Amino acid sequence: MENKEYSVLIIDDHPLITDAYKSAFNYYSKLNESIVFSIVTAQDCDSAFKLIKEFSKSEKNLEIVFLDIKLPPSIDGEILSGEDLGLRINKMLPDTKIIVSTTFNDNYRVHSIFKNLNPDGFLIKNDITPKELIEAIDTILNDPPYYSKTVIKLLRKQVSNDFLLDNIDRKILYELSIGTKMKDLPNILPLSIAGIEKRKRQLKQIFNIISSDDKELLHIAKEKGFI
Amino acid sequence: MENKEYSVLIIDDHPLITDAYKSAFNYYSKLNESIVFSIVTAQDCDSAFKLIKEFSKSEKNLEIVFLDIKLPPSIDGEILSGEDLGLRINKMLPDTKIIVSTTFNDNYRVHSIFKNLNPDGFLIKNDITPKELIEAIDTILNDPPYYSKTVIKLLRKQVSNDFLLDNIDRKILYELSIGTKMKDLPNILPLSIAGIEKRKRQLKQIFNIISSDDKELLHIAKEKGFI
DNA sequence: AAAAAAGTAAGGATGATCCTTACTTTTTTC
């Protein structure tokens, strides 16, 4: 049996986590001697995006990306989260399998990531033990997708709550959170003030917010990890 | 030389993290054969508090707690975060060393944790590699406190800038940054609106800000690490 | 005790948000 080498990119801003992932891959290699992993890591959007660009230019394939969603944004403010990064990976490296790994476990967020990234794996960090990580790797290599407990539960109970936020919604929340005024938003987004107001009202409905001011909206959006 | 046994409680809602901490302690034991650790873990406020109560009732000492700040709250809503938990540990087990470990690198928050808990160690998860964890354990056992890179940076900034901004200034900036309105601030701070406005004008002068809106003030305050 | 700094109170000018209504454009669905 011939050897198979997989390239893996691990993106997470916590070294202890990237290390745990690396160990899991190495351990898997030991169990399956014909499989070898070539692993690189990145801790923020900028260095991750740089690696992605390199892969897309070079001959070398990138088989698997482990992608944390909550990441420090890129310096130019273009890539605001792992989700934005995932969108670019899907475009630039369409054959690469994305494994989302995040600590968020509410439906809004999970749905939105599913819809936007369609990942081959979805791990909630609260669920994942070292042992489960090995199983996840095995499933992803042989019979994707792999979703961890909480994700499966959430998918099952997706009845009424399948609203999601798109790029523009997220950008609105982000800009508001850094203090941008409504009157300035049309210069930043391809929308009129009235259009942005409409979206804001919808967001408040989605999050079940009665109060008319934005503080609570931003608070909940932060809590849910949108910003 | 006689053996020394330390009890350790690790509180974190991510199994991969608690596992990394455990590995570090075990590795440290191997390096220092006279030292043995007895380790227990908890993943949420309820189970952690239960363990703390047990320790405080029993004869057994608890030497070290690793405490994540962002934790799922207790079911009765009494303990909302690791910070609340830490306050109780300080009361119930005054001799236990608390090592705060959090992903929070918000300067205001770090400051408030310091003031409230006065921990013997302060780790920012973004900083910590497995190797540094070993060093941290060593320092905490032999010559506490141990503060990781980011923490030290934040503390330095605070010291060199402290003569300019006091607690109230920082609180004003913090509240504004989460979207609190001026008209609501007098309910949160012991100051009138006019007083807060005066301080805000002074802050803008200090930071050399011409523009009259708050966005730039908050941006610079974040850049300088005040919030 | 005097001077300086910080805070309070009130009113008005200005600016920003929010809501409504009516209309247009885009997207979905059958």
Next chain:
DNA sequence: GAAAAAAGTAAGGATCATCCTTACTTTTTT
């Protein structure tokens, strides 16, 4: 491909929040 639904635009006025000024009081400093 026509009809229906959803999303966006434009303009107005009502409401709310901020910001600035002035005059006054309290606290702190020296």
